[in-house]
Amino acid sequence: MSLTETAIELLRELIQNACVNDLTSDSGSEARNAETLERFFAHSDVSMQRFEPHPGRVSVAFTVEGTDPTAEPLTLLGHTDVVPVDRPKWTHDPFGADIVDGKIYGRGATDMLFITAAMAATTREIAKLRPRGSLTFVALADEEARGGLGAGWLAENYPTAISWKNCLSETGGSHLPVQDGSDALIVVVGEKGAAQRRLHVHGDAGHGSAPFSRDLTVGTIGEVARRICSIEPEVSSSELWEGYVRAFRFDSETEQQLLAGENYEALGPLARYSHAMSHLTVAPTVLRAGGAINVLPSHAWLELDIRPLPGQSQEDIDELIREALGDLADHVEIEHLITEDATLSPAEGPLYQAIVDTYDEFFPGVPVVPTIAAGGSDLRFARRLGGVGYGFALHARERSFSEVLEQLHSHDECVHVEDVELTTKAYFSLAQKFLGA
Template sequence: MSLTDTTIALLQNLIQNGCVNYLTADSGQETKNADTLEAFFAGTDVRVERYEPHPGRVSIAFTVEGTDPSAEPLTLLGHTDVVPVDEDKWTHDPFGGEIVDGRVFGRGATDMLYITAAMAACVRDVARGERPRGTLTFVGCADEEARGGLGAAWLADHADFSWANCLSEEGGSHLPAADGSDALVVVVGEKGAGQRRLTVHGDAGHGSAPFGRDMAVAKIAEVARRVAAIEPDLRSDDIWEGYVRAWKFDPDTEAALLAGSGYDAFGQLESYSHAMSHLTISPTVLRAGGAINVLPSVAWMELDIRPLPGQTQEEIDALLRDALGEIADDVEITHLITEDGSVSPTSGPLYDAILSTFNEFFPDVPVVPTIAAGGSDLRFARRKGGVGYGFALHGRGETLGSVLGELHSHDESAAVEDVDLTVRAYRSLIRRFVGA
């Protein structure tokens, strides 16, 4: 069986295990995918380490020791959990792993089980041959979809593998440049988290007599209106400017985008491109009351806020208070999950290996560094002093927009062509970087 066929079969098994993360401690049950991966590596000369910080929430690492302790190590971080599904919205079995019209369907097919399967297949292939010069590790991480508290965040403090050079999701899709030329995306960083809960208080009372009452619901509605009206400033840097120029727009469009307007020029990537260049604030949860005949005395809303690398939590609070104006003193601001954004350099041995690998498959195509709007396990590598990049490879027809559109979608799928390209690209990069 070819390496690609092996990867597709493993991908189907991982999908079928249905390790759904409902953002609760007892969900996920990634032990099923850990068991599948451990069976997959059976009979190979790898060091296997299982980590279980909570029952059923298993991450598993497979390490092929290098022959040269001074050689650069490489760690591949693939997560094994997936997000929930609305089954009635799917036309394919979300946990079937069916192949239809050249695509593998199933929850997690794109996010990120096709990459996880490719990583595992390539590391097993190395383990069956001569030892590499540098140490190579593949990790099936639990709990990535809940920001890694029972996965990579825990592993960063307890696991015994290198974080110096890491690869994970997502990269290698194409930018649809305005002149029809090609460009490849590599993810070099990601936004952080600045989650907030905004709470207001009012008068309790009977719903039949609202006159003269200080209404918490009315107050939180005004808070929501003011927050929704916030328009953070453009944050321009070399990555943003390089991204805009890679599209090869006409001079007027390019100038407008560099100044922070005209995002509709990006088409399907309008929202992503805006998020890549701005702090974003999304009101996502609103709560007040419990009985229809009782005036609630408290109401709150929660905000999914994503800062860019370099933007601080203090800046976020100042922005919120400025928007709230004269009612700011009546609003309690509570920090929920807060994490700084992170970015790796567009230079160095691993980055150069990525460029060389892309050039092998798509000769002379420019590579465009980008910042992910969401999170990944790579931020933990960066916090520990390592570098981390999103790496995969897609066919020419798979744009950054089409790949992002698959994430968490109904009928999520990955193209068989992309599975093949990704496994071959990983095998090539591994050979290039650790001498396997």
Template sequence: MSLTDDTLPLLQDLIRNGCVNNLTADSGQEERNARTLEQFFEGTDVTVERYEPHPGRVSVAFTLEGTDPSAESLTLLGHTDVVPVDEDKWSVDPFGGEIKDGRVFGRGATDMLYITAAMAAAVRDVARGGRPKGTLTFVGCADEEARGGLGAKWLADNASFSWDNCLSEEGGSHLPAADGSDALVVVVGEKGAGQRRLTVHGDAGHGSAPFGRDMAVAKIGEVARRIATIEPEVRSDDIWEGYVRAWKFDPDTEQALLSGEGYEAFGQLEGYSHAMSHLTISPTVLRAGEAINVLPSVAWMELDIRPLPGQTQEEIDDLLREALGDLADDVEITHLITEPGSVSPTSGPLFDAIVDTFDEFFPGVPVVPTIAAGGSDLRFARRKGGVGYGFALHGRDETLGSVLGELHSHDESVAVEDVDLTVRAYRSLVRRFVGA
């Protein structure tokens, strides 16, 4: 039986367990996927550790102790929760795990259950053959979709496995270079969080007599308009410049992009590329009033703000106040979730092992480091002093844009070819890095 023959049924089971995280503490119930993974590892010589910070929110770690305490360790972080679905918009059962037309369909198929299943299959394969030189751990993490408070964040404070060298989602897709050549993506970092609530106050009163009132609704509307005008500058660094040059545009287009202009040249990746090179500010929530005949005295809006590595919360506040202008003193700025961006080096033992593994499957194809616009569990490894990279592998026709397009989408799916490539790539990298 091949590794892919092991991985596909496991992926289908993980999808069918339907561990939907709706951002509340009682959702997710990842104990179902934890139990499936424990059954998958039955009969192997692994150490199993269960973690349950809240009823049903179970993460589980499977560890093979290395034979050489001085050897590098490797930890694979696969999350087991998925985001909610709008079932009416799906043409297949979102929790059916159906395989058709060479693809596995289901919520979480791409984000990130196919990688989680591949990690498990690769580690079980090692366990069946003996102990590696370096310690190898696979973790099925709960609560990633809610930023890890009951998952990797909690594990970073309480679990005993190593965070020195970590792999998680997502990588190994292809850049559609302008000259038709190939390039492979590896995710080396991710943006942070700078969530804000902006609150304004006005006069309460009866809706029938608005004359002369300081209207909170009108004021928050003007706040929203001013925030929408913010255009942060491009933040150029080695990663952004390398990404632009990997596309092999003509010199004029390349120079414009390095200066922060002409993003339409990226086609399907226009939005992602802009997010990768800018602090982004998205107004997402607006609230005021309860009864139609009452003038509300309070109104507020929430902003999903994503800073790049190195950008500070103080910079964000300064940018907001500058845009608010003469309204700044009338607006309360409240910090919600705030986290710094993080990035790992584009050199070192684990990064080099990733490059060598890619070269094994796609010889001579350049590797392009990128920054993820969203978050992953890897940021907790970086905070603890370790390195973390997004690693998977896709067929030549799967571009970065096509893979990102599957995330949280209706009819989410992953190609069977990509499941096969990813599990074989993980098996190869594990052999290379921990001597399995």
């Protein structure tokens, strides 16, 4: 069986194991995918480490020892959990891994099991070649819940168990719709942070039949929500945003509008992502007040999913919220939930250059455009521990960046067989070059 056929077969089994993470500690059951991978590597020249911080939440690392301890190591961070599905809205079995019209359907097909399978197949093949540098593939649990029982737990409790120096994970290698018909390839060099907030307000309790002259909590939280929705942060002035905009080769007027944070409609299906890439975003997502219809609630709260860019502090965000609240600021308690600074790796250096060289091997002469992810990945833990981390995959020319983004957590999630093949070949090629295999 060829390298790409091996990856496709493994991908289908990983999907079928249905390791659904509903963000509770007893979900996930990534032990099933860990056991699949342990069988996959059973007769390979790799060492294995198994981590289980909670029953069933298993991460497993497979290492090919290099022959030269001074050579650069490479670590592949794949995750094995997937998000839940709304079965009635799928037209294919979400855990059947059916191949239809050149696509493999299933939850996690794109996010990120096709890359995880490519990483595993590459690692098993590299084990036959005695590379100079060491290669580690880590199949991580709990990425969809921000890694508290996966990469985050490993980084905190066993930071030296694997190398974090040079890491690859999801995602990249899709194509920008350049205006003149030429091509450009995406590589992810960083990701926004987290600044989750819960805003509490308090008012008068009482019977629902007598609201006169009471401080109505629901009215206050409604006004708080309205003011929060009116927040309009400034556009980023970073080199990443400017390089991304210029890669589209718009006319000068459109380019200047975008650099000023205007006319996102020009980016078509990438408008929403591009806005998120270039701004701190504030999204009200949860509102709670009351329980019984005949009781005036004395407490209500609003939860905010806030994603800061590199360089934006938690203090900056609290001040932004207070400014938006105006005269209500003294009546609102700001509670911090998950808070993590944005992380960024340089668009240069040995691993970044290996990505550029690999892209050029498959798409000669095509420019590479560094971007920042609006969501999170396990790569942030590598960056915090002093390493570099990049999102890396490879898609066919027809696969635009927006098409790949639309697959994430979608109904009828799928990945093209061609993209599994390309990504597997790209990982194997990069690993050979970088490790001296």
